[in-house]
Amino acid sequence: MLSSKIKNIIKKKNKKKIVCLTAYSKNVAEILDNHCDIVLVGDSLGSVLYNYDTTRKVSLGTMIEHSKSVKKGIKKSLMVVDMPYHTYRNPKEALKNAKKIIYETGCDAVKLEGGNKIIKIIKHLIKNKVQVMGHIGLLPQSQKGKFRFKGKNETEKNKIINDAKILSSSGVFSIVLECVEKSLAKQITKLIKVPTIGIGASVYCDGQVLVTDDLLGLNSTNFRFVKKYVNLRRIIDQSARLFKQEVIKKSFPKIKNSY
Numbered sequence: 001m002l003s004s005k006i007k008n009i010i011k012k013k014n015k016k017k018i019v020c021l022t023a024y025s026k027n028v029a030e031i032l033d034n035h036c037d038i039v040l041v042g043d044s045l046g047s048v049l050y051n052y053d054t055t056r057k058v059s060l061g062t063m064i065e066h067s068k069s070v071k072k073g074i075k076k077s078l079m080v081v082d083m084p085y086h087t088y089r090n091p092k093e094a095l096k097n098a099k100k101i102i103y104e105t106g107c108d109a110v111k112l113e114g115g116n117k118i119i120k121i122i123k124h125l126i127k128n129k130v131q132v133m134g135h136i137g138l139l140p141q142s143q144k145g146k147f148r149f150k151g152k153n154e155t156e157k158n159k160i161i162n163d164a165k166i167l168s169s170s171g172v173f174s175i176v177l178e179c180v181e182k183s184l185a186k187q188i189t190k191l192i193k194v195p196t197i198g199i200g201a202s203v204y205c206d207g208q209v210l211v212t213d214d215l216l217g218l219n220s221t222n223f224r225f226v227k228k229y230v231n232l233r234r235i236i237d238q239s240a241r242l243f244k245q246e247v248i249k250k251s252f253p254k255i256k257n258s259y
């Protein structure tokens with residue numbers, strides 16, 4: 001049985017774009033909740049918050065603690081949590097960990113990276129009433145070496161199309177397409193019945209997702225697919241500098257800031 005929140009996401013296909021952003025804490029989630037259909041607790045928190053060189057180092061415990069914080073900021077949007085690396089190596093392990101995530105965080109769904117290769121695992125979760133978001137194209141948990149876009153040659157294209165079809169008919173409620181070439185993203189979006197959510201996968205997807213720290217300009221990363229809507233790094237820098245000046249000059253705290 002699909003929840004009404006999930007049905008609403010699926011209904012948007014071919015009608016309205018789906019808006020998704022990442023959050024790792026309550027304050028950010030609270031703001032995003034006013035604007036997003038989906039808030040994703042992505043394992044990108046490994047690189048964004050912990051400076052890990054790979055998302056493989058993110059643990060289940062870390063994902064759960066951040067998700068508990070995010071949940072406190074969410075009223076309306078659908079909350080999805082990434083299952084970290086090595087927490088879904090077989091159907092039994094995946095179900096145990098997905099249930100733990102859902103039970104401890106109160107999220108609506110989990111996201112797993114992979115297509116045909118993990119289809120038995122995904123089907124087992126769905127059969128056991130776990131709502132699943134798919135993720136194909138570039139898979140950070142499996143990627144070795146430099147990130148590059150997917151769909152360059154026929155073999156790669158056919159594999160991604162096949163993954164999308166298999167996932168869609170398995171019952172996932174949406175699929176993230178990461179760094180997928182635009183004509184391929186367009187073709188997949190037309191072909192499958194569930195919404196595609198793109199990151200670096202063109203305007204043709206049914207929705208878009210970005211890492212919030214990237215669009216806020218908090219990261220020094222410079223991916224082609226990211227648009228920085230504000231330079232929060234600069235704003236924080238200016239605020240800290242001003243605070244320092246005022247503390248030194250003793251113009252802060254004022255009477256109104258004191259008891």
Ligand code: KIV
Pocket residue numbers: 022040041042043044045082176199209210211
């Ligand atoms: O981990 C993450 O934030 C993600 C998004 C980039 C889709 O998987």
